Amino acid sequence: MAAATGSRPRVGLFVTCLVDLIRPRIGFAAAKLLEDAGCLVEVPSQTCCGQPAFNSGDRASARAIAEQVIAAFEPYDYVVAPSGSCAGMIRVHYPELFAGDPDWTPRVEAFCRRVHELMSFLVDVIEVERVDVIFDGTVTYHDSCAGLRELGVKTQPRKLLTSVGNLSLAEMKDPDVCCGFGGTFCVKYADISNAIVEKKVVNVVATGAPTLLAGDLGCLMNMAGKLQRMGKTVAVRHVAEVLAGMAQEPAIGEPAKAKRP
Amino acid sequence: MTLRVTSPQFKENARRALADRQLQKALGNVEQNFIEKRRQVAAKLPEFDLLRDAARDLKDHTLAHLDLYLEAYERRVTAAGGQVHWAVTAEEACGVVLDICQRLGARLVTKGKSMISEEIGLNDFLLSHDIAAVETDLGEYIIQLRHEPPSHIIAPAVHLNKEQIEADFRRVHTGFPAERNLEEPTSLLAEARSVLREKFLAADVGITGANFLVAETGTSIIVTNEGNGDLTQTLPKAHIVLASVDKMVPTLEDVSLFLRLLARSATGQEMSVYTTFSTGPRRAGDPDGPGEYHVVILDNGRSAMLGGEFREMLRCIRCGACMNHCPVYHAVGGHAYGWVYPGPMGAVLTPSLVGIDKAGHLPNASMFCGRCEEVCPVRIPLPKLMRHWREREFERHLSPAAMRWGLGLWAAFARRPRLYRFATRIAMKMLSLLSLGFGRFRWLPFARGWTKYRNFPAPEGVTFQAAWKRREKKA
Ligand code: SF4
Numbered sequence: 108m109a110a111a112t113g114s115r116p117r118v119g120l121f122v123t124c125l126v127d128l129i130r131p132r133i134g135f136a137a138a139k140l141l142e143d144a145g146c147l148v149e150v151p152s153q154t155c156c157g158q159p160a161f162n163s164g165d166r167a168s169a170r171a172i173a174e175q176v177i178a179a180f181e182p183y184d185y186v187v188a189p190s191g192s193c194a195g196m197i198r199v200h201y202p203e204l205f206a207g208d209p210d211w212t213p214r215v216e217a218f219c220r221r222v223h224e225l226m227s228f229l230v231d232v233i234e235v236e237r238v239d240v241i242f243d244g245t246v247t248y249h250d251s252c253a254g255l256r257e258l259g260v261k262t263q264p265r266k267l268l269t270s271v272g273n274l275s276l277a278e279m280k281d282p283d284v285c286c287g288f289g290g291t292f293c294v295k296y297a298d299i300s301n302a303i304v305e306k307k308v309v310n311v312v313a314t315g316a317p318t319l320l321a322g323d324l325g326c327l328m329n330m331a332g333k334l335q336r337m338g339k340t341v342a343v344r345h346v347a348e349v350l351a352g353m354a355q356e357p358a359i360g361e362p363a364k365a366k367r368p
Numbered sequence: 369m370t371l372r373v374t375s376p377q378f379k380e381n382a383r384r385a386l387a388d389r390q391l392q393k394a395l396g397n398v399e400q401n402f403i404e405k406r407r408q409v410a411a412k413l414p415e416f417d418l419l420r421d422a423a424r425d426l427k428d429h430t431l432a433h434l435d436l437y438l439e440a441y442e443r444r445v446t447a448a449g450g451q452v453h454w455a456v457t458a459e460e461a462c463g464v465v466l467d468i469c470q471r472l473g474a475r476l477v478t479k480g481k482s483m484i485s486e487e488i489g490l491n492d493f494l495l496s497h498d499i500a501a502v503e504t505d506l507g508e509y510i511i512q513l514r515h516e517p518p519s520h521i522i523a524p525a526v527h528l529n530k531e532q533i534e535a536d537f538r539r540v541h542t543g544f545p546a547e548r549n550l551e552e553p554t555s556l557l558a559e560a561r562s563v564l565r566e567k568f569l570a571a572d573v574g575i576t577g578a579n580f581l582v583a584e585t586g587t588s589i590i591v592t593n594e595g596n597g598d599l600t601q602t603l604p605k606a607h608i609v610l611a612s613v614d615k616m617v618p619t620l621e622d623v624s625l626f627l628r629l630l631a632r633s634a635t636g637q638e639m640s641v642y643t644t645f646s647t648g649p650r651r652a653g654d655p656d657g658p659g660e661y662h663v664v665i666l667d668n669g670r671s672a673m674l675g676g677e678f679r680e681m682l683r684c685i686r687c688g689a690c691m692n693h694c695p696v697y698h699a700v701g702g703h704a705y706g707w708v709y710p711g712p713m714g715a716v717l718t719p720s721l722v723g724i725d726k727a728g729h730l731p732n733a734s735m736f737c738g739r740c741e742e743v744c745p746v747r748i749p750l751p752k753l754m755r756h757w758r759e760r761e762f763e764r765h766l767s768p769a770a771m772r773w774g775l776g777l778w779a780a781f782a783r784r785p786r787l788y789r790f791a792t793r794i795a796m797k798m799l800s801l802l803s804l805g806f807g808r809f810r811w812l813p814f815a816r817g818w819t820k821y822r823n824f825p826a827p828e829g830v831t832f833q834a835a836w837k838r839r840e841k842k843a
Contacts, residue, residue: 122832124782128796129825131832138836150836152789154782160775162736164758164767168779175783203752256738285695289735294817295771296733298383301821302699303735332822335808360825362807 116233118146119183121176121197121222123190124155125324130359133324136351137189137225143351144233151179156188158196161204162290170204177201177218185232186222189347190323191254194224199257224254225347226322230263237270240352245275247316248346249307249330250283251323264322264346271349277314286321288329304333312339318358320346331359373722375706378729385700394529395701398520402692405636406743413632423629424747427683430616431674437583437616438665444586448648450661458488461666465490465575465608468662469499472605474572478564480590480597481505482577483521483686484610484666486708487721490575501575502567504596506560513540519702521709522634522688527701530556564596574600574658578611579685580626581663584619587647588663591630591640598644606660607646613670614682626685629745633687669721677756681716683746690740690750696733705730712740712750719757728766731757793831800829 118141122134138148157172176197180186188194198219205211229235246268254260261283268276287293287303294300308330311319319334319341321327331343342358357363374381385391410416430437442452455461461484469477477494479485479501491501491512503512507525511518513536518524525533534550537559550556576597578588588609590597601607617623631637650657673679691697691711702710707727709717715730731754740750761767781788803809803826811819818824 127832128792129827131828131830131835134832134836150833152785153833154785154788157782160779160782162755162758163771163775164755164760164762165775165779166759166762168775168783172779172782175785179785252735252737252739256742285735285737285739287695287735289737291771292733292735294815296379296382297817297820298379298386299696299699299733300735302386303695304822306695328825329822332808332818332824335823336810336821357807360808360823362805 115145115147116184117182118148119180119186120148120150121153121156121180121186121188121193122150123188123193123324125328126189127153129328130324130345132353132356133189133345133347136345136347136353137187139351139353140225140229140238140347141187143238144229144235146185146233149183153179156193156196158193158200159290161196161200166204173197173201173204177215180222181214181218184221185228186218187225187228188222189225189345190325191224191251191258191260192323192325194222195253195257198222224258224260224322226254226263226267227258227260230266235267238267238350238352239272240350241272242274242349242352242354244273244318245277245314245316246318246320246349247277247279247311247314248282249279249286249311249319249321249326251321251326252285254322255283260322264320267350268320268346274349277316279310279314279316281310286326286330288325290325293329300329301333304329308333308337308339308341311341317341318349318354319343320349322346324359327359335360373707373726375718375722375727375730378704378706378733381704381706382700382733385704390529390532391527391701394527395698398523398526398692399698402636402689406633406689406692407636409632409636409638413628416629416632419625419629420745420747423625423685423745424683426618426622426625427746430618431614431679431682434613434616434674437618438613441581441583441586441616444583445648445661445663446586448586448661449651450586450648450663453662453664455664455666456668458666458668461488461610461664461668462490462493464662464664465610466494466497466499468606468608468660469494469573470497472572472660474499474605476567476571477501477573477575478567478571478600478604479503479505479508479574480576480592480600481508481524482575482610483518483708484577484612485575486518487668488610488666490610502564502571504564504567504594504600505592506557506594506596509560509564510536513537517703517708519710520688520691521686521711521713527703568599568603571600571604573606573608574602574604575608575610576601578609578615578663579630580617580623581611581615581665582617582620582623585647587620587645589623589643589645591627591643593635593637593641595642598642601644601646601658602656604658606662607649607658609646609661609663610666611663612666612668614684630685630687633689633743633745673720678716678720678753680748681713681720681753683748684713684717685746686713687745689743689745690748693739693743695735695737695739712754713748716748716750716753716757724757724760724764725766728757728761731755732761789831789833793834796827796831797829800827802826 157169161169519527649661719727
């Protein structure tokens with residue numbers, strides 16, 4: 108499905124700090140999906156979108172980081188992140204950080220329009236209809252909050268998932284209710300966060316699906332960590348891993364494949 | 369005089385709530401009952417979201433001209449033979465009510481549901497002057513028996529199970545046969561009614577809240593499902609309305625817009641069972657009605673919100689949808705928030721009214737999942753307003769020192785990409801090695817809040833940026 112080389116859109120992959128540090132294979136899965144869709148993928152130097160500072164009330168740091176992100180990613184046709192939370196931070200909240208600053212506002216607005224969450228970029232912008240991969244098994248899908256409510260990501264991942272050969276999707280009860288992660292919330296209010304993630308994984312387990320997918324690594328780590336602590340064997344992955352045909356790798360929190368003796 | 373604020377102990381309150389089996393069972397009902405009903409009734413009204421836009425705009429307009437509308441309202445009330453009293457503080461509001469009660473020689477006061485009454489701590493204040501105030505809304509009546517504050521703004525006893533209420537009734541209503549059947553919720557209601565009937569007839573003064581004050585006509589409006597408000601305000605010598613400045617609505621026509629949103633958002637009903645309009649005292653020729661009509665309009669910090677970044681909070685019509693949909697509220701219930709207003713609306717309003725130094729936890733105890741904003745009938749951006757409180761705390765150095773220090777260190781790295789890449793490359797390598805191939809940690813010294821309840825996945829060991837560079841070089 109590669110487009111003519113001359114017209115290939117240049118995409119700056121904002122891989123997100125968690126994927127960069129904890130699970131790079133999500134970044135590679137995202138890159139593969141984008142390349143398969145005819146994009147030219149590049150990875151400029153990056154750290155974080157600034158959300159931890161923004162949500163902790165430290166606007167000055169958030170703004171400084173935002174300026175850095177804009178400078179690094181401005182040259183691209185599109186900026187894509189495998190995370191609704193980080194894409195939402197940039198697309199929806201960066202304009203708030205620069206509100207009332209006439210030097211920056213037009214620049215920021217022009218930039219933010221080109222920032223997308225991965226699933227919504229593939230389906231809504233590039234208009235990918237299907238992926239040519241096979242996954243044997245049933246999955247259930249959790250809607251992460253920022254992607255769902257700030258960016259309207261809901262049908263797009265499901266559309267691509269149902270095009271995967273042999274895959275069946277079993278919806279859980281309340282897929283759109285928060286998993287209790289909430290960034291620093293999950294350590295600051297650990298008891299409450301635990302009560303919320305407990306309810307979530309009960310709904311996950313009730314589907315009987317052996318695989319749980321979502322589009323944000325923070326939520327995935329939270330749910331995977333809880334499932335494992337409860338002794339459940341549900342494999343937890345980023346939706347991009349399945350769509351890119353990379354689901355044979357160890358799931359989140361699983362040991363690397365046993366080395367040969 | 370106002371209710372004691374336990375918001376500073378939010379974490380302890382929450383822990384206690386999470387361990388309370390009865391409470392957890394009752395909270396399950398909140399999750400079950402309200403959400404689905406609201407969804408269905410909203411889906412049946414295609415213009416629901418347009419009504420929300422209109423309601424937001426109308427509230428904004430009213431707040432922008434609040435002084436004019438308040439003055440117009442007062443003129444109408446006076447013309448109808450009533451009296452408006454302005455109270456800047458809770459103490460002033462209590463004082464006005466006490467003066468009226470004492471002048472009329474009142475010993476017994478009946479009350480309809482009013483959150484303003486909770487906010488100013490009216491019942492305890494009156495009691496300290498030998499005036500008994502009896503709540504007539506079933507939920508309020510129950511929590512009054514238990515000496516508890518409400519745990520929800522429209523369902524004050526939602527934290528209780530039927531069995532607990534039955535036990536309270538048996539304990540307090542000693543005049544009834546011991547072997548009576550109180551299994552059904554309706555039998556509880558019937559028993560409460562028979563107790564309250566005598567109070568309605570004996571009361572000297574009736575106090576109600578107000579959902580709306582109409583500038584055009586000087587009318588106050590209450591919506592209830594029990595009809596207790598009507599008896600409260602028509603039978604006694606005087607009717608006192610307690611309301612805050614933000615209840616103002618320009619015209620009766622406008623009220624219909626809010627009524628279409630209020631019950632749907634609150635309980636999933638198309639309309640509440642009773643919508644009661646009152647304008648002034650009984651006129652010559654009226655078959656019933658109070659001899660005096662007073663409206664106490666409370667400010668208590670609200671006009672200070674008008675000019676600032678929390679202004680949008682004054683649009684709130686107290687429907688409770690935000691807490692009905694809040695995962696944190698579902699987990700800990702309303703009492704954990706430590707004052708009158710719980711849930712997302714309380715997380716914004718409480719710091720405005722009692723101070724961020726006391727209520728600092730409330731706007732922080734949120735994942736910003738956005739479900740509250742998604743259902744708010746007047747589109748209050750609750751997460752954004754909670755974030756504004758966090759900004760205030762950060763500016764005033766009220767956020768915990770450890771948090772500020774960690775954040776500062778992290779931000780210093782995040783602003784230096786080269787240093788960041790270097791440091792994280794090494795750190796992730798180390799962390800990966802430390803996991804000894806298990807793929808996860810059961811305990812991590814710097815993430816104990818996390819590992820107390822969940823495993824932490826071990827990093828792959830090479831950062832994406834380093835791995836990508838390698839791939840590029842190979843290509
Ligand atoms: S903030 Fe909105 S949802 Fe919450 S009680 Fe007020 S009007 Fe209702």
